[in-house]
Amino acid sequence: MTDIGLRYLAALAAIADEGTFARAAARLGYTQSTVSQQIAALERAVGGAVFDRPGGPKPVQVTPLGAVVLAHARELLAKATAMTTAIERFKAGDGRIDIGTFQSVSTVVLPRVVRRLRDEHPSCDIRLFEEETDPPQVSELDLVFYDCRVGGDLEHLKLLDDPYLLVATPGAAPAGPVPLACLDGAPMVAYPPTCDQPRLERELARHGVHPLIVFRAAGNEALLSMVRAGLGWAILPRLAVHAAGLWDDTTLRLHTLQPAPHPRQIHLLWQSARSHSPLTERTIAITTQVAHEISHELDDSGATTA
Structure with a gap:
């Protein structure tokens, strides 16, 4: 059973839908002989015929064994398609990201970051956690905003000075x-x-x-x-x-x-050994840009002190 490949199951489903090996081959972009070889390999793997072949113009018929295999084949093919779609969306940046934050960052920095992420990737899943702990709890999160350097196996990206x-x-x-x-x-x-x-x-x-x-x-x-x-x-x-x-x-x-x-220093932290998703990489880039903008805006705002 371990020799059953998705391409064999795809051939099974295509033949069941189209009624003939020739039409199934045209749909899949294979030659008819290739589809026949795939079904032969599937039948060897399951230990019996999956189609009755009446010959001539009559459509093939799914055998009782073929019906069992076909039912599971359709489920597996649907899951494989869903997995492919999820991988493509992940690579495009529509995954999930968990971010730790604290109050002034939540109010000033993160709204801009979240807005830009959602503009670029409307389907991304952004989850924010505001809980100031010392030391910060980075292990369960992709990124953490923190207002000082800390020890441990962490990467630090300084975002801005906060006088x-x-x-x-x-x-x-x-x-x-x-x-x-x-x-x-x-x-x-x-x-x-x-x-x-x-x-x-x-x-x-x-x-x-x-x-x-x-x-x-x-x-x-x-x-x-x-x-x-x-x-x-x-x-x-x-x-x-x-x-x-x-x-x-x-x-x-x-x-x-x-x-x-x-000044207080605002850092973005993450675990040194953690691989970033495309969404996390993009979040780091956007956050760096936003922090730079905010720092210059506050320096140039003309806000005065007594």
């Missing part, structure tokens, strides 16, 4: 760049100590700056609400500021810091 800004209520901080020294002992709201936040706090400590962290939250809106309420200042990356629309927010003021902390 930090001080967020305060109007008049709470002096106009212009705010010296880091002003933050020593000052009440601050901040992200939990995961991802890039520990590096930022270590950098402040190296400058002798030890803010009083009075509230931690992963959500940008929670932190901004507490700044508006006067609980404390916040140091947030520019993408988060942009995502929240703070450039035109009259309830808050944005300040650069002097000296400026090293």
Whole structure:
């Protein structure tokens, strides 16, 4: 039975449909002798005749054994056709991609990436997972956005630098760049100590700056609400500021810091040993382009700080 090839089953189905070996051969693009040889090989494999051949102009008849084989042949041929179609769609970029993300990337970067992917490949299956873990969970995903370099068997593609800004209520901080020294002992709201936040706090400590962290939250809106309420200042990356629309927010003021902390770095991660699908390769290319555009737009937007 292992000697049964799809071409034998295709010949069986074509003859059953057309009624003669000659018409089946014309449909398949073979010679009649080739089709006869394929059916002979099939009959040897199944151990009996699959057609009764009355001779003359009369159409051939499927034998009882042939009917059993034909029923399964049609199922196998349909599955083979579906597999071929799926492979062709996969190679064309209409596969599935699983992407890990976090809030400011989800708001600013990914919408552009998803829109362009869907424009190019309307049938692609894009699945997004927003769960910030430290370290990032890359093993089950094709690509992961992350805001710092991590160890392990991972590839890192740096997308952009994301400078930090001080967020305060109007008049709470002096106009212009705010010296880091002003933050020593000052009440601050901040992200939990995961991802890039520990590096930022270590950098402040190296400058002798030890803010009083009075509230931690992963959500940008929670932190901004507490700044508006006067609980404390916040140091947030520019993408988060942009995502929240703070450039035109009259309830808050944005300040650069002097000296400026090293910016957060947004990376795209994937497992080193993983082979990329065409859709993943295209996603990497589009994401790189989008990140470049966003970085330049923010640099050139004319958005000012107090």
